[in-house]
Amino acid sequence: MNFLRKIVNPKTKEDEEFYYDLKALLNFKPIKLFHYKKAFIHRSLKMTDSKGKPINYERLEFLGDAILGSVIASFLYKEAPKGDEGYLTQMRSKVVSRESLNKLGKDLDLIRFVQSNINQNQIGENIHGNIFEALVGAIYLDRGYNYCHQFIYDQVIIPYVDLQKLENKISSYKGYIIEWCQKTKRKYVFESFEDTGRQVQKHFSVIVYIDGQKIAKGRATSKKKAEEMAAKRVYYSFQNEINDTE
Known part of the structure; x- marks a missing residue:
């Protein structure tokens, strides 16, 4: 060439x-x-x-x-x-x-x-x-x-x-949420499924449940991205409680 x-x-x-x-x-x-x-x-x-x-x-x-x-x-x-x-x-x-x-x-x-x-x-x-x-x-x-x-x-x-x-940056929101749930004895579930819809490129959705309650959803072109997006939304939903436990 x-x-x-x-x-x-x-x-x-x-x-x-x-x-x-x-x-x-x-x-x-x-x-x-x-x-x-x-x-x-x-x-x-x-x-x-x-x-x-x-x-x-x-x-x-x-x-x-x-x-x-x-x-x-x-x-x-x-x-x-x-x-x-x-x-x-x-x-x-x-x-x-x-x-x-x-x-x-x-x-x-x-x-x-x-x-x-x-x-x-x-x-x-x-x-x-x-x-x-x-x-x-x-x-x-x-x-x-x-x-x-x-x-x-x-x-x-x-x-x-x-x-x-x-030092204060969270490198993985999913890991952070899991660690917080384990520390505070909360049950957590990351439920994932393919959610491409009418789009050509494959998409995934992830729903996060805390103690049986649906807290947040993330949707992206990879499962990992969707998990991070959903976990980040969980973090901001519980930010005050998370700060109190640190």
Whole structure:
């Protein structure tokens, strides 16, 4: 494929536009554009190389996830010297949660680079976080760890990582509600079912019952999202009682 060639200087108008957009985003000069182009190719295009191997962002996403986790772990180790392993793990999970990464991808407007055969509104919310991780992977392959470290520091740590706020952030409303119910000896049920209706994309609904009473409902494109949505609504319904028990 033409876009997989190694290029130092843009050769086409499309390459040139992509190069300067990337340069403005990264705050450094990208060298091998094909890594970055691959970071935004959705599997729905079904692209393959000459050996039949898939060309999409998923392997870069895996790589970027590992690098992002290591940079955040290093930062937390230095900035929270009194934190034990459990604390550091929990804080890292909050920084690199799917919700946080999706927000990062949205704030950087990475979706504008994505090539896909699926309408962007139907791809799903996680595309934003996935391509952010793929971008980190592309930076690593192009410029190495130090450039990744600086990019993550500038785009993630400085604008988003506030340890005091993170300590108070609830990473999973479902887990929080279950823990609260167990602590206060309340019976809880998360009832889930497929609720696609007339929509093409599959949807799920989750109803939460506390002590036999229906409290809240959540509906989303995945069971996990629907559970979190419903649990969050339960949290706000019982917020005063929850605060009294803490």
